[in-house]
Amino acid sequence: MVRRHAIIVGGGASGVLLAYQLLRLGRRAFRVTLIEQRPEIGRGLAYHTGNPDHLLNVRVANMSALPDDPDHFWRWLSARDTCRCADRYCFVPRRVYGDYIASLIGPLVSRGDDANGLRILNSECVSIRENADGAVVELASGAELAGDVVILATGHDARKIRAACYADPWTPPSAAGIRKDGSVLILGSGLTMADYVLSLLRHGHTGPIVAMSRRGLMPKAHRRVPPLAIDKLQVPFGASASQLLRWLRHLVDSHSAQGGNWRSVVDGLRPFTQRLWRELPLESRRRFLEHARAWWDVHRHRMAPEVEFTISKAVADHQLTLTAAKIVDISPNSAGAMVRYRRRGQVGIESLEVDAIVDCTGIVKNPAATGNPAVRSLFDQGLARSDPLHMGIEVASDCAIVDRQGLPSQRLFAIGPLTRAAFWEIIAIPDIRNQCVQLAEQLVRNADQVSESVFTPPVTSLPIPSSKRRAVLVGHH
Numbered sequence: 001m002v003r004r005h006a007i008i009v010g011g012g013a014s015g016v017l018l019a020y021q022l023l024r025l026g027r028r029a030f031r032v033t034l035i036e037q038r039p040e041i042g043r044g045l046a047y048h049t050g051n052p053d054h055l056l057n058v059r060v061a062n063m064s065a066l067p068d069d070p071d072h073f074w075r076w077l078s079a080r081d082t083c084r085c086a087d088r089y090c091f092v093p094r095r096v097y098g099d100y101i102a103s104l105i106g107p108l109v110s111r112g113d114d115a116n117g118l119r120i121l122n123s124e125c126v127s128i129r130e131n132a133d134g135a136v137v138e139l140a141s142g143a144e145l146a147g148d149v150v151i152l153a154t155g156h157d158a159r160k161i162r163a164a165c166y167a168d169p170w171t172p173p174s175a176a177g178i179r180k181d182g183s184v185l186i187l188g189s190g191l192t193m194a195d196y197v198l199s200l201l202r203h204g205h206t207g208p209i210v211a212m213s214r215r216g217l218m219p220k221a222h223r224r225v226p227p228l229a230i231d232k233l234q235v236p237f238g239a240s241a242s243q244l245l246r247w248l249r250h251l252v253d254s255h256s257a258q259g260g261n262w263r264s265v266v267d268g269l270r271p272f273t274q275r276l277w278r279e280l281p282l283e284s285r286r287r288f289l290e291h292a293r294a295w296w297d298v299h300r301h302r303m304a305p306e307v308e309f310t311i312s313k314a315v316a317d318h319q320l321t322l323t324a325a326k327i328v329d330i331s332p333n334s335a336g337a338m339v340r341y342r343r344r345g346q347v348g349i350e351s352l353e354v355d356a357i358v359d360c361t362g363i364v365k366n367p368a369a370t371g372n373p374a375v376r377s378l379f380d381q382g383l384a385r386s387d388p389l390h391m392g393i394e395v396a397s398d399c400a401i402v403d404r405q406g407l408p409s410q411r412l413f414a415i416g417p418l419t420r421a422a423f424w425e426i427i428a429i430p431d432i433r434n435q436c437v438q439l440a441e442q443l444v445r446n447a448d449q450v451s452e453s454v455f456t457p458p459v460t461s462l463p464i465p466s467s468k469r470r471a472v473l474v475g476h477h
Helices: 013-026 072-078 094-108 191-202 241-257 262-268 270-278 282-300 305-316 373-381 416-423 429-455
Strands: 004-009 030-035 118-121 125-130 135-139 144-147 149-152 184-187 209-213 320-333 336-343 350-354 356-359 400-402 408-414
Touching: 004 013, 004 135, 004 144, 013 030, 013 094, 013 416, 013 429, 030 144, 030 429, 072 094, 094 118, 125 373, 125 408, 135 149, 184 191, 184 350, 191 209, 191 305, 241 262, 241 282, 262 270, 262 282, 270 416, 305 320, 336 356, 408 416, 416 429
Parallel strands: 004 030, 004 149, 030 118, 149 408, 184 209, 184 356, 209 320
Antiparallel strands: 125 135, 135 144, 320 336, 336 350, 400 408
């Protein structure tokens, strides 16, 4: 049997989980090439941090990489000498989780001349194109790699540094040259903001820190409460955003009246959030993003209790200030920048002189403006398009990338945060792991069908189509 060739662009957690599932479910059907420009596989932006204060924002109990083995991560963690968890409800450093993801892929890497397992290329993919037989990716070196399917797993599109006064939120403050007594403005007040405050404090920062966002909301913290069992028949699928919000508030009030916690309701809703999003009318999605997303995010994407303690202390000590405001203008200068802003609900404009600005507002808002050359190439060729709300690239329900004419590809797919427009809740491991299993199962089924059509002798004794060939590596050894 000739194995088909799957090329995965992006070697962070999403890419590794898909590679693992493809080889687990279809070792005889697929060989896999994983392309990642970073030297470490399985980390991406989320898990490359070396700061031990950067904790997972999901407890260990929910972080198994394998949906059918919920205790897999816990067993792996318990076998390590560095495990300091008393039970499955703890929150471990993200760097440790990166080690766990990387450990999944190590045994699958091809050795010597074996080309039937996993091959890792430490390079940057700069373009992707389709042809009659499959797809071809071009590497930064100029080499080209041909495959039957290509899956984008490039994760969040990080913002580019706009001026000298800006610091990269993923770079330690010491490397960014931020003075320990300098004033720092953080744009955004979510989980990335909390991470950067932790980095500043670990660096010994003593200067003032201002976190500014439109509503000035900070993520809530986790508590040890079980998810509420919600009957699927009770969920108002297809309702408008306002109807859905009323239903959710009633459910929270009812559960709280019985001594429950709102976190149980939010966590109990998790199995249904992707379907709720898919069936939400377009205008309701738009209204949700504009008016309710910030409140949903702070209740849904919560901090570890240890992180809450440190951040709350920084606020109580008046070192960290949360400000609800909108930026009017940022003028870089020799000392840093002069920032003009308008507080929420106010008319007057205020000014703030800062030494450094850190943009923690999250993902690039318009996917068509991506700085990722591989994704950019798909837009340029009309092989991809933005969704109507410009949240991400448009994909079908099976993760196939939709082209400019609205047709889903049979060769190009996407997983992870790139697919947030279609699935919404697709940035956390519990959601991504399920997506990877479903796509892997689908690709293996498709490969089996192709194999049957190729290798089953036809009754008319016609020749086997030459297009059903094994993909080869061209120009790269």
